[in-house]
Amino acid sequence: MRFRENIKRELKQWSLAGLIVLLSLSATIQWSPARDQPRLVSNPKKEAATQLYQQVREARATWRDFSGFTADVLIQYNGKSTTGKLTADKDFKLNLILEDNSLSEWSLPKLNSVIGHRKFRKQEPIPATFADGEVNHPLGRLVNIDGKNVSFRLQGDVMTEVHRRSDKSWFTISTLDVWRTKENEVLPRATSVIYRDPKSGAITGNRSNTFAFTRIGNFDLPSSMLTVETGENFGRNVGSIKLTNHRLTTPESLSKIDSK
Structure with a gap:
């Protein structure tokens, strides 16, 4: 007991x-x-910056269920001219065949850029922070991306500027005008890229670009690109790419290509 x-x-x-x-x-x-429970982004200003950045990323025009396309190409660069054929497959891999292959070194990277940026990717939120309190800048709010050596200016649903600086390079991309798709998504119409010496900040070059697109099926495919480049010592290059006779790739067209 x-x-x-x-x-x-x-x-x-x-x-x-x-x-x-x-x-x-x-x-x-x-x-x-x-x-x-508190969300991952609890600071109201940080949350607003993150949401603004997410809104801009989701507004960019991308090609979902893309099967690929072909187009005839006319390239002119510094007085030289050539024609050819461009093929973009469903994985966004490009094949450019030109009569004068020497112009592919200039034109293929530009085509890869404008087409490659259309690849659809699920946009998971990325933490961002307002870089300053300036709310009336003509190009929108300046936003820093956490843990990245890059910042952006965002206005509405448009990424108006990209600022990237490192020990080896420094450049700013400004979007001066945009193209709106049928879905009201954003494509660049006019851009300017300024290159600087990463140590002194002196401007070493500038690249001005214009773009145009044409609606084929559910996609706004590139139809023209014009580029004017200036550099040090009076360097200047002018080039254009025009695409016509766009055709979306279908299983039927692929079988015809394979049979040749």
Whole structure:
């Protein structure tokens, strides 16, 4: 009997001690339902910057369920001219065949850029922070991306500027005008790229671009690109790419190509 009474007394003591610990914890920890738990971005300004950046990323025109396309190409660069054929497959890999293949070194990277940026990717939110308190800048708010050596200016659903600086390079891309698709998504119409010396900040070059697109099926495919490049020592290059006779790739057209 005495043994049982001792056991009961010890259990009561342990229960009391556990209650004291629980009460102590409840005084320092706020318990709340899962739906009331704080979100990953809890700073209101940080949350607004993250949402603005996400809105801009989702507004960029991308090609979902893209099967590929072909087009005839006319390339002119610094007085030289050539024609050829462009093929873009469903994986956004390009094949450019030109009569004068020497112009592919200039034209293929530009085609890869304008077409490659249309590849659809799921846009998971990326934490961002407003770089300053300036809300009336003509090109929108300046936003820094957490953990990245890059910042953007965002206005509405348009990325108006990209600023990237490192020990080896420094450039700013400004979007001066945009093209709106049928879905009201954003494509660049006019851009300017300024290159600087990463140490002195002196401007070393500028590239001005214009773009045009044509609606084929559910896609706004590139139809023309014009580029004017200036550099040091009076360097200047002018080139254009025109695409016509666009045709979307279908299983039927692929079988015809394979049979040739």
